[in-house]
Structures are given as C-alpha cells and as structure tokens.
Amino acid sequence: MVHRTAGRLHAALAGRVLVRSDLRWPSLATVDLSDRTVLEVVARGKHLLTRVNGGASGASGGTPLTLHSHLRMEGSWHVHGTGKPWASARRASEVRAVLVNDQWTAVGHRLGMLDLVPTADEHTLVGHLGPDLLGPDWDAERVLATLREAPERAIGEAMLDQRVLAGVGTLYMAESLFVRGINPWTATGRVRDLPGLLDRVQVMMRANLDRVVQTFTGDTRNGSTSWVHGRNRRPCRRCGTAIRVEPIGVAPHERVAFFCPRCQPAPTDSRSARAEH
Numbered sequence: 001m002v003h004r005t006a007g008r009l010h011a012a013l014a015g016r017v018l019v020r021s022d023l024r025w026p027s028l029a030t031v032d033l034s035d036r037t038v039l040e041v042v043a044r045g046k047h048l049l050t051r052v053n054g055g056a057s058g059a060s061g062g063t064p065l066t067l068h069s070h071l072r073m074e075g076s077w078h079v080h081g082t083g084k085p086w087a088s089a090r091r092a093s094e095v096r097a098v099l100v101n102d103q104w105t106a107v108g109h110r111l112g113m114l115d116l117v118p119t120a121d122e123h124t125l126v127g128h129l130g131p132d133l134l135g136p137d138w139d140a141e142r143v144l145a146t147l148r149e150a151p152e153r154a155i156g157e158a159m160l161d162q163r164v165l166a167g168v169g170t171l172y173m174a175e176s177l178f179v180r181g182i183n184p185w186t187a188t189g190r191v192r193d194l195p196g197l198l199d200r201v202q203v204m205m206r207a208n209l210d211r212v213v214q215t216f217t218g219d220t221r222n223g224s225t226s227w228v229h230g231r232n233r234r235p236c237r238r239c240g241t242a243i244r245v246e247p248i249g250v251a252p253h254e255r256v257a258f259f260c261p262r263c264q265p266a267p268t269d270s271r272s273a274r275a276e277h
Helices: 002-013 140-148 155-160 170-180 194-207
Strands: 020-023 038-044 047-052 065-070 076-081 095-100 104-109 113-118 244-248 255-259
Touching: 002 038, 002 047, 002 076, 002 104, 065 095, 140 194, 155 170, 155 244, 170 194, 170 255
Parallel strands: none
Antiparallel strands: 020 095, 038 047, 047 065, 065 113, 076 104, 095 104, 244 255
16 A cells, blocks of 8 residues: 555655665666655655755755655555665666665665656645645545546545545445445436445555555455455355456547455446446
C-alpha cells in the first residue's frame, strides 16, 4: 500500500540530509539532490511525494523540490541500512532512484513514474486527484456529489477513477463491492448506500495500513487473503460459484474486476453483457 510505503520512507529519510542521490531516469539523470534535507514523504492517492528543502543555501536561497514517484503495477521502494547489503537481489538495470543519508538508503525499484518539480508546482502532477481516502483532504460529501453527477456510470469504473477519489485500485474495488454485495457494473445511481460503500473501503484500507500482508478475510495465509480478487475460476468462499474476472472501463484505460456472479448479481437493467453471464 502506498501510504505504508510513504510512512516507511518518511521514517528513514525525513529530517536527514541526503549524502548521495542517483536518479536513473532520462530526464533526471544529471540531477543531484545531495546536501538537501528531506522534509517529509507523503502519499497522495497512489502517488508518493518526497519533499526536500532548498539545499545547502537553505530555504531562503534555494527552491524546495518534490520528487514524485508512482509505483504503477510493479514498482516498489525499499529501505536498507546505508553501506549494508540489500536484503534481496535486484537488477541494477531496474533501479530507478537511490536516495542515501548517513543511516538509510532508499531504493526505488521498477518505478512507473519519476518527476522532479518545485514543491510549489506539485499541483501540476497531483492536482487532478480527488480526495484521498486516507489523507487529510478526505471529503466524503464531495466524493458523493461527484459520483452522483454520473449516475449511469458503472460503480466499479467510478471507484477506480482517481479524479473521483484517490487511492482505490482494483483490489479494494473488488473486495469492497463483494462485501457489500454489489455487482461492479451496477449503475452508480442505483447503488442503494453509497456512503456505506465509501465507509467500507475506508475501513478496509485503514485495517491494512500497517500490515505487510493485506487481508480482507482475516486470514493471512498465502491464497487466503481475498474474497474475489485474484481468484478467477476458483469457488466463491460464500456460495461456491466460480469467481469471474472481466475488463471494466473504457479503452485504453480499462482495468479488471473480479466478482461472484451469484453473490453480486447483475442489475436487471444492466447494459453490460459481461455483468449478466
């Protein structure tokens, strides 16, 4: 989870001066963040923002900067003791960022995005995002109002739209909809309890915030953590019906939704054949 990653990076980097940086990204290859103090690392939806001060000349003489990263599907950040071997082997060609202070080394591995902007310009990268479910900007009423502006839109697709609410991916979308008994292709306007759905997603995210292994069933054993996500063709834990997975959304931004056809019956007026079979 991005918020857990932000917390780990913040604990290792915040308040400490970078003694070395290595940004292995074409547009940032010549950038050196050495001698800058990391002020904080925060999550904004699925985005990570590492804020540093103005450098050796201090905040009054330099420009505070923000290193923005996005994990996408395969990216990760790892923290190691500076000068100590990495806990697991990683290909040097897949490392995208290295931030080093006298105690800790943070390694960005297979990152999907990496940008550096003046902190005052962060809005150019994350200003489009809706309220973050786990952030200080959370505003349930604003999200509900946005959802209700497009009542015919499939609820699963709407939940994945980071412009509506930030931080929900296919995992939390699928698991929360299953628990609430809602088919992902149900029109948003026909979801009976939208506030309850948002509350459920938020509860799930908070419950997993500090867990290394995320679980929705209460079981952390391999293969037992989810109700439907990642369980295509396997029997539903409630009714035994085979779990299905289908694309949801509009190309080229479609994602996938796992669901149980029996526990999450398709709405009678659904226009989606995928939701009906």
